[in-house]
Amino acid sequence: MTTILLAIVIGLAFGVVLDRIGATNPTVVGKMLNLTNLNLAKTILLAIGIGSLLMFGGQMLGLVDVGHMSVKSAYIGVFIGGLMLGTGWAVAGYCPGTGVVAAGTGRKDAWFFIAGGLLGAAAYMVTYPSWKAWGLLDAVAGGKVTLGTVPGAKYDGLTALPGDVLGIALGLALIALAFALPTRMSPKAPGMLPAE
Amino acid sequence: MLLNWKTGGLLLGLVFFGAVLLVKPIGVSTQFVILDGIIGDAIASDLVTRTEDGYTSTNAYLAKSDGKYAKAVSNPLNYSFVFVAAMILGGLLSSRLRGGIEKGEREIPALWRANFGDSKVKRYAAAFAGGFIVLYGARLAGGCTSGHMMSGMMQTSLSGYIFTLGAFAAAIPVSLMMFKKEV
Numbered sequence: 128m129t130t131i132l133l134a135i136v137i138g139l140a141f142g143v144v145l146d147r148i149g150a151t152n153p154t155v156v157g158k159m160l161n162l163t164n165l166n167l168a169k170t171i172l173l174a175i176g177i178g179s180l181l182m183f184g185g186q187m188l189g190l191v192d193v194g195h196m197s198v199k200s201a202y203i204g205v206f207i208g209g210l211m212l213g214t215g216w217a218v219a220g221y222c223p224g225t226g227v228v229a230a231g232t233g234r235k236d237a238w239f240f241i242a243g244g245l246l247g248a249a250a251y252m253v254t255y256p257s258w259k260a261w262g263l264l265d266a267v268a269g270g271k272v273t274l275g276t277v278p279g280a281k282y283d284g285l286t287a288l289p290g291d292v293l294g295i296a297l298g299l300a301l302i303a304l305a306f307a308l309p310t311r312m313s314p315k316a317p318g319m320l321p322a323e
Numbered sequence: 324m325l326l327n328w329k330t331g332g333l334l335l336g337l338v339f340f341g342a343v344l345l346v347k348p349i350g351v352s353t354q355f356v357i358l359d360g361i362i363g364d365a366i367a368s369d370l371v372t373r374t375e376d377g378y379t380s381t382n383a384y385l386a387k388s389d390g391k392y393a394k395a396v397s398n399p400l401n402y403s404f405v406f407v408a409a410m411i412l413g414g415l416l417s418s419r420l421r422g423g424i425e426k427g428e429r430e431i432p433a434l435w436r437a438n439f440g441d442s443k444v445k446r447y448a449a450a451f452a453g454g455f456i457v458l459y460g461a462r463l464a465g466g467c468t469s470g471h472m473m474s475g476m477m478q479t480s481l482s483g484y485i486f487t488l489g490a491f492a493a494a495i496p497v498s499l500m501m502f503k504k505e506v
Binding site for chain 1: 327328341345347355358359362363384405406424429446448455456458477480482486492493501502
């Protein structure tokens with residue numbers, strides 16, 4: 128019962144925050160992906176960095192259970208699937224999480240995204256044996272690995288570097304990148320007035 | 324009114340950290356499969372079946388990893404499924420608190436309208452097709468923006484970096500080609 132209560136509390140918080148950072152608005156997502164307004168990218172980088180700092184820092188202090196980590200396997204299909212997700216993300220302006228939250232905010236197109244998503248997931252369920260047979264789901268570089276070796280974790284490290292220290296260093300690097308990233312990377316369209 | 328990136332990034336980071344502190348890393352796309360399984364099992368009740376030591380399915384994907392997904396299909400009141408349901412409520416709550424979204428924008432987002440016009444059919448078809456590719460890709464990859472990109476990179480997992488590279492390598496060129504007019 129506690130876990131269901133946590134699911135409700137964390138799920139609600141995640142939904143509210145995704146909406147308030149603009150990730151549920153296809154215009155905000157589109158402006159990030161066509162490089163005209165990178166504020167959402169800065170938000171995401173900062174969030175990952177802060178998450179890393181707190182998680183690995185907490186692990187080092189013994190406050191965060193290393194056993195809660197859940198590392199996914201690396202295989203060729205991860206990259207191919209990433210390319211597909213990126214394509215659909217650019218077209219629709221939604222990814223699975225933000226599409227679901229956007230539907231909750233009242234966006235009607237998001238319900239069509241979800242319907243398409245259910246069909247796409249079903250298509251994968253049916254075609255899964257082929258991907259497996261082609262070997263595209265076979266682990267590469269050790270499969271479920273972290274970049275360093277995290278003390279006490281059930282996952283191997285790609286390198287022998289201390290995984291918690293590396294995690295904090297990468298977290299800081301992502302935060303620095305969030306600050307360094309310009310708000311706009313694309314030249315102004317001809318004839319467009321500068322913003323503000 | 325959106326949060327500025329510093330406040331928003333801090334809050335989003337706290338949610339991802341809170342999830343891994345209290346339960347496990349956030350992930351969403353698996354639940355599309357679970358809902359498909361629930362619908363499928365309602366239509367053909369032999370899709371998911373109970374075994375002596377768990378659950379299995381006639382579908383190889385639902386049956387994989389000792390019937391992990393088959394079990395979730397049979398028990399929808401589990402953490403991950405309720406989590407995604409709560410996300411929808413979070414969206415509803417947030418949109419109510421900021422006064423809702425105007426009707427035109429609810430149907431066609433501004434950037435789409437500027438580039439592709441006022442056809443609802445066109446927008447809904449694109450959202451549907453986009454959803455299909457996104458979820459097919461997410462299941463092939465084994466996760467989505469939440470599970471692979473955010474939770475994965477946070478944990479310094481190799482797969483999270485591979486996924487993120489693939490996602491942006493496709494998303495940026497496609498977006499640059501599609502959305503040339505600015506709003």
